[in-house]
Amino acid sequence: MAEKGAKARALAGGTDLLVQLRVKRYIVDRVVDVKHIAEMNELSYSDSKGLVLGAAVPCYRVYEDKHISAKYPGLYDSASLIGGIQIQTRAGIGGNLANAAPSADAIPSLIALGATANIAGPKGKRSVPVEHFCTGPGKSVLQDGELLVSMSIPPPQAKMGSTYIRFIPRNEMDIAVVGVGVSVVLNGNSIKSARIALASVGPTPIFATEAGNWLTGKAPTEDSVMQAAEAAKKAAKPITDMRGTIEQRIHLVGVLTKRSLLSAITRAKEAR
Amino acid sequence: MAKKVIVQANLNDNDTEFLSEPRQSLLEVLRETLALTGTKEGCNDGNCGACTVMVDGRIVNSCLMLAVEAEGKKITTIEGIAQADKLHPLQQSFLEEAALQCGICTPGFIVAAKGLLDREPKADEHRVRHWLAGNLCRCTGYDKIIRAVLKAEKEL
Ligand SMILES: Cc1cc2nc3c(=O)[nH]c(=O)nc-3n(C[C@H](O)[C@H](O)[C@H](O)COP(=O)(O)OP(=O)(O)OC[C@H]3O[C@@H](n4cnc5c(N)ncnc54)[C@H](O)[C@@H]3O)c2cc1C
Ligand code: FES
Ligand code: FES
Numbered sequence: 373m374a375e376k377g378a379k380a381r382a383l384a385g386g387t388d389l390l391v392q393l394r395v396k397r398y399i400v401d402r403v404v405d406v407k408h409i410a411e412m413n414e415l416s417y418s419d420s421k422g423l424v425l426g427a428a429v430p431c432y433r434v435y436e437d438k439h440i441s442a443k444y445p446g447l448y449d450s451a452s453l454i455g456g457i458q459i460q461t462r463a464g465i466g467g468n469l470a471n472a473a474p475s476a477d478a479i480p481s482l483i484a485l486g487a488t489a490n491i492a493g494p495k496g497k498r499s500v501p502v503e504h505f506c507t508g509p510g511k512s513v514l515q516d517g518e519l520l521v522s523m524s525i526p527p528p529q530a531k532m533g534s535t536y537i538r539f540i541p542r543n544e545m546d547i548a549v550v551g552v553g554v555s556v557v558l559n560g561n562s563i564k565s566a567r568i569a570l571a572s573v574g575p576t577p578i579f580a581t582e583a584g585n586w587l588t589g590k591a592p593t594e595d596s597v598m599q600a601a602e603a604a605k606k607a608a609k610p611i612t613d614m615r616g617t618i619e620q621r622i623h624l625v626g627v628l629t630k631r632s633l634l635s636a637i638t639r640a641k642e643a644r
Numbered sequence: 645m646a647k648k649v650i651v652q653a654n655l656n657d658n659d660t661e662f663l664s665e666p667r668q669s670l671l672e673v674l675r676e677t678l679a680l681t682g683t684k685e686g687c688n689d690g691n692c693g694a695c696t697v698m699v700d701g702r703i704v705n706s707c708l709m710l711a712v713e714a715e716g717k718k719i720t721t722i723e724g725i726a727q728a729d730k731l732h733p734l735q736q737s738f739l740e741e742a743a744l745q746c747g748i749c750t751p752g753f754i755v756a757a758k759g760l761l762d763r764e765p766k767a768d769e770h771r772v773r774h775w776l777a778g779n780l781c782r783c784t785g786y787d788k789i790i791r792a793v794l795k796a797e798k799e800l
Contacts, residue, residue, distance in 0.1 A: 407713075
């Protein structure tokens with residue numbers, strides 16, 4: 373990778389890369405199959421360290437994992453939404469992040485769950501919070517020769533719930549017109565903290581910090597959730613394209629933020 | 645052009661060796677090098693499922709996998725589905741339910757459905773529809789395909 377610089381690309385599940393090579397978005401001399409690197413296949417959870425998810429772990433391993441469905445249901449939601457079953461055999465969360473599409477279904481969940489991206493390259497290792505990973509459509513902090521090795525997610529706090537919901541024109545297999553990933557931590561009868569992230573409403577996935585922070589200390593009610601949804605609409609910077617208009621997308625951010633927060637609150641109440 | 649690579653894989657229960665350029669998809673090699681033309685090319689970008697094959701028991705789009713990635717894997721194509729001299733119950737029920745017209749999508753549907761029934765022999769209609777969402781058909785309108793899969797379940 374280091375030797376070839378921009379002329380090399382990593383191959384995880386290949387569900388983005390093979391299409392990109394065919395349409396000549398990248399012209400490369402070398403493709404490196406990262407599935408052969410042991411760390412990239414790691415999927416481990418412990419109550420003290422949380423989750424380590426290797427960058428080449430395919431979606432089916434994510435949604436079939438008992439710890440993930442119990443502790444990080446938002447990530448489970450994302451993994452089971454990406455493509456159809458054929459795609460899920462190969463495509464992974466790491467490829468979804470490294471590809472840095474504004475519409476990527478896993479990135480809002482990673483942001484909502486406080487994930488960090490673990491990167492290795494010729495100059496050594498570094499870790500970047502996922503909300504700072506993407507820098508533009510298809511662009512990220514990864515430098516030539518650098519690889520995404522894994523993502524780390526801290527252990528869930530007590531009474532934490534997470535959800536990812538997207539809007540697509542069909543029932544399955546489509547690109548999100550809008551996607552919203554959230555996590556909520558409850559403390560008795562109030563919200564201790566919340567994180568909200570949006571897909572497909574800007575050049576990168578958007579971390580709607582103000583909307584999430586506004587919920588701190590509020591009651592977990594429909595009324596609070598509606599106000600947070602209004603705040604999330606202000607964070608969205610969508611464009612009009614073939615999949616939706618600016619107005620429709622902003623409206624959808626409101627609807628989906630409300631729905632995902634209510635779902636995450638329900639999940640948080642059920643969580644230990 | 646990069647040098648061809650020798651790939652060893654188990655293909656439809658036979659240990660096989662073939663040559664592939666690093667950039668060739670599994671679909672290309674199956675059809676052009678190995679003359680297994682039952683696997684179809686529809687979109688060549690992962691959307692239609694016509695190229696579905698099984699790799700180590702899980703379904704994938706062979707247009708989105710490099711042939712060199714098949715090294716050491718067990719690959720099942722539509723040619724490996726029938727039993728000796730008998731059609732597989734899925735193939736039989738597709739015929740009986742008239743679940744095909746032009747037939748381009750059929751091998752992909754049958755391999756995909758087998759991937760489900762091997763795992764969940766009692767999948768209900770909702771599950772079958774969800775599982776087959778990665779397979780497109782422009783002719784039948786899907787209902788006959790779903791019926792054929794549910795009928796095959798009863799026969800397995
Ligand atoms: C039919 C179809 C449906 C799809 N549906 C969805 C959907 O519903 N939602 C969605 O979000 N996406 C969807 N996608 C896009 C794609 O499947 C996902 O983005 C997937 O998560 C990519 O993962 P991958 O492992 O296949 O990545 P790859 O294709 O292997 O890699 C993606 C990109 O990241 C780079 N890369 C991969 N791994 C690394 C690494 N470790 N370090 C550095 N760079 C790396 C690659 O070079 C490439 O440019 C769909 C694609 C298809 C073909
Ligand atoms: S040809 Fe592979 S999915 Fe269409
Ligand atoms: S029978 Fe023609 S596409 Fe399905």
